[in-house]
Amino acid sequence: MSTPGKAYGPALERAAGHARAWLDSVPDRPVPPRVDGDGITASLDHPLPDHPTAAEQVVDELAAAVEPGLMASPSGRFFGWVMGGTQPAPLAADWLISAWDQNTAMRVATPGTAVVEEVAGRWLLDLLGLPASADVGFVTGGTMASFTGLAAARQQVLTDVGWDLDRAGLSGAPRVRVLVGAERHDSVDLCLRYLGLGAPTVVPADRQGRVVVGGLDDALAADEGPAIVCLQAGNLHSGAFDPMAAAIEVAHRHGAWVHVDGAFGLWAAASPRLRELVEGYESADSWATDAHKTLNVPYDCGIAVVAHPAALRTAMGVHADYLAGFQGAGDPFEKVPEMSRRARGVTVWAALRALGRDGVAQLVDGLVANARALARGVSGIDGAHVVNDVLFTQVCVTFGTDARTRRITERVLADGVTWMSGSRWQGRDVLRMSVSSWSTDAEDVAASVESVRRAAAGT
Numbered sequence: 001m002s003t004p005g006k007a008y009g010p011a012l013e014r015a016a017g018h019a020r021a022w023l024d025s026v027p028d029r030p031v032p033p034r035v036d037g038d039g040i041t042a043s044l045d046h047p048l049p050d051h052p053t054a055a056e057q058v059v060d061e062l063a064a065a066v067e068p069g070l071m072a073s074p075s076g077r078f079f080g081w082v083m084g085g086t087q088p089a090p091l092a093a094d095w096l097i098s099a100w101d102q103n104t105a106m107r108v109a110t111p112g113t114a115v116v117e118e119v120a121g122r123w124l125l126d127l128l129g130l131p132a133s134a135d136v137g138f139v140t141g142g143t144m145a146s147f148t149g150l151a152a153a154r155q156q157v158l159t160d161v162g163w164d165l166d167r168a169g170l171s172g173a174p175r176v177r178v179l180v181g182a183e184r185h186d187s188v189d190l191c192l193r194y195l196g197l198g199a200p201t202v203v204p205a206d207r208q209g210r211v212v213v214g215g216l217d218d219a220l221a222a223d224e225g226p227a228i229v230c231l232q233a234g235n236l237h238s239g240a241f242d243p244m245a246a247a248i249e250v251a252h253r254h255g256a257w258v259h260v261d262g263a264f265g266l267w268a269a270a271s272p273r274l275r276e277l278v279e280g281y282e283s284a285d286s287w288a289t290d291a292h293k294t295l296n297v298p299y300d301c302g303i304a305v306v307a308h309p310a311a312l313r314t315a316m317g318v319h320a321d322y323l324a325g326f327q328g329a330g331d332p333f334e335k336v337p338e339m340s341r342r343a344r345g346v347t348v349w350a351a352l353r354a355l356g357r358d359g360v361a362q363l364v365d366g367l368v369a370n371a372r373a374l375a376r377g378v379s380g381i382d383g384a385h386v387v388n389d390v391l392f393t394q395v396c397v398t399f400g401t402d403a404r405t406r407r408i409t410e411r412v413l414a415d416g417v418t419w420m421s422g423s424r425w426q427g428r429d430v431l432r433m434s435v436s437s438w439s440t441d442a443e444d445v446a447a448s449v450e451s452v453r454r455a456a457a458g459t
């Protein structure tokens with residue numbers, strides 16, 4: 001045997017040791033990296049070695065070189081961008097996925113992991129209240145999940161007007177109008193570029209960033225032909241949700257396909273207390289979400305859900321002789337852009353198996369409770385003003401002037417107790433907090449509020 005199983009042991013044991021040392025250090029360490037990219041380059045960027053090195057030495061070197069440049073994003077005091085932590089069961093499952101090394105493209109080739117993903121998909125549809133007949137694809141993230149949903153949308157709306165996209169391509173095709181709210185996530189525009197659909201038609205949004213339904217109706221009525229409406233569940237700044245039921249009713253009345261970008265917000269549907277935020281969203285045509293945000297599985301894991309499997313499989317399936325007999329059977333490769341890929345959906349199974357229905361609801365409710373506690377704490381600081389309605393996991397704060405807000409943001413980051421992103425929202429600078437980690441607790445919230453208070457003192 002050229003690679004006996006025993007050959008892996010020493011390197012895996014070192015990796016487990018380094019992983020545990022890192023995870024053990026997270027609760028108490030400062031959140032920001034100690035060394036910036038240039039510092040890591042200085043210690044790591046050697047010329048390509050000429051000769052082999054033992055695997056365990058490689059692992060040790062890697063851990064030592066990288067550790068100072070790690071952001072403690074799994075920390076309960078990390079509130080940057082929208083980045084979740086990772087829970088124990090999905091992390092351990094992710095290690096197994098790598099060890100198994102199953103190319104989860106076809107059920108016949110890798111039945112073990114393919115079926116775990118099928119089960120995870122069914123559980124998700126149940127948990128999120130989406131149609132049981134929908135297709136679920138496991139992709140790298142929210143962007144590729146939206147790409148997948150919008151590719152199915154493009155396929156369907158062009159087929160509906162008699163255009164053969166697969167044969168004729170987009171050149172000379174009827175124009176597909178894509179309507180989005182003014183505060184959609186930038187990744188939607190990126191997906192439209194990938195798909196050759198150009199810039200979207202932008203519909204006004206309200207003070208919380210929600211699309212204005214009357215404006216959507218007017219924009220749809222202003223023209224005809226194939227149309228796609230992209231709604232948002234969870235605004236990056238406010239956490240707000242587009243009014244799903246009303247917007248979908250209007251869009252469907254005009255014959256449009258409705259896609260929902262719910263990268264972190266779709267998980268509101270898993271909580272009986274929060275479900276009203278997405279009410280009516282189940283009548284959309286496709287949905288995109290991330291498991292690596294709110295569900296707290298390791299990177300990378302996004303989920304595309306499409307209510308019309310035929311459209312998805314036409315858009316994503318491949319028609320190759322060597323795959324003959326597998327097409328149309330609902331194999332994983334027919335639901336995602338990739339052919340070969342890791343069994344990333346297994347992490348979703350592990351998270352759902354560990355949490356159960358109640359556990360997911362408690363996870364999401366807990367994030368929202370902590371966001372509200374942060375908002376309450378910070379709004380007690382001199383000059384601070386929480387500018388969004390904190391209905392979900394996001395909090396945006398201003399401190400009088402833009403200059404003061406920016407100064408306080410810099411001082412918070414330099415302090416290192418907590419990590420929050422600065423941003424601009426609706427014409428002003430904000431300090432932005434996203435509560436996305438299962439590990440945040442009341443102590444983390446209190447320590448983070450105190451850090452902001454110190455940063456604000458004397459500014």
Ligand SMILES: *Cc1c(COP(=O)(O)O)cnc(C)c1O
Nearest residue numbers: 082141142143144185187263290
């Ligand atoms: C994060 C995010 C995305 C993109 O997801 P990735 O996983 O980074 O590709 C899209 N939409 C919203 C609302 C997001 O928060």
